[in-house]
Amino acid sequence: MTLKIYGRKSSCNVQKVIWLCSEINIDCETLDYGGKYGGTKEQSFKNLNPNGTVPLIDDDGFFLYESNAIIKYLSNKYNRLSLENRKIIALRDQWMDWAGFTLAAPCAIITLNLILLPPDKRDPNKVLKAKDQVLTLLKILDNQLINNKFILGDEFSLADIPAGCWYNRCLKFDFDLSQFEGISNWGARLSEKKSYQNAVLSAPMPPD
Numbered sequence: 001m002t003l004k005i006y007g008r009k010s011s012c013n014v015q016k017v018i019w020l021c022s023e024i025n026i027d028c029e030t031l032d033y034g035g036k037y038g039g040t041k042e043q044s045f046k047n048l049n050p051n052g053t054v055p056l057i058d059d060d061g062f063f064l065y066e067s068n069a070i071i072k073y074l075s076n077k078y079n080r081l082s083l084e085n086r087k088i089i090a091l092r093d094q095w096m097d098w099a100g101f102t103l104a105a106p107c108a109i110i111t112l113n114l115i116l117l118p119p120d121k122r123d124p125n126k127v128l129k130a131k132d133q134v135l136t137l138l139k140i141l142d143n144q145l146i147n148n149k150f151i152l153g154d155e156f157s158l159a160d161i162p163a164g165c166w167y168n169r170c171l172k173f174d175f176d177l178s179q180f181e182g183i184s185n186w187g188a189r190l191s192e193k194k195s196y197q198n199a200v201l202s203a204p205m206p207p208d
């Protein structure tokens with residue numbers, strides 16, 4: 001049965017799920033929810049995800065929210081991009097959480113204050129502060145990537161997915177990332193992937 005992904009394609013968290021599905025050829029359909037499409041505050045949606053956020057998946061009646069949990073579930077279910085070594089799995093989770101929470105937090109502040117808030121509510125100082133935080137964080141990612149093709153080493157893994165989505169968002173903010181050689185080379189490798197092109201590079205920006 002076709003996997004249903006509830007969520008607008010402009011959301012980085014939704015992009016993670018679409019990217020993974022495309023990467024490992026899971027048959028899926030996206031339903032526009034959240035942002036300008038609404039629907040997430042309806043009781044019928046909240047019964048499935050009380051947080052009222054996207055993404056949410058419906059896998060033949062099994063409902064799951066939290067994007068990192070979703071992509072781990074799908075990877076396990078189809079036994080693709082799976083890892084065996086406990087410590088490598090822990091490092092994968094570390095990078096997924098780092099990107100999904102630590103890096104995502106200042107990126108979300110920038111999105112809010114550049115795009116989503118009404119112009120009179122936007123705070124340019126918050127944008128400047130968040131941009132500084134993002135650059136400090138990207139240095140950490142760059143150190144990891146300077147000698148690695150992908151975040152965990154030579155092979156693409158789930159660890160690359162959350163960071164790849166937020167990295168693309170940073171590019172859309174017109175960050176000058178040329179100082180980050182490791183990240184730039186990694187970004188070029190991701191860009192060769194059809195799955196990344198389909199789910200991330202060609203995705204609209206919020207609020208679309």
Ligand SMILES: N[C@@H](CCC(=O)N[C@@H](CS)C(=O)NCC(=O)O)C(=O)O
Nearest residue numbers: 011013034035053054055066067068
């Ligand atoms: N930690 C959650 C965050 C979910 C989240 O905050 N999603 C945002 C979009 S990125 C959302 O639903 N915002 C409200 C909306 O789009 O209406 C995850 O990774 O899935």
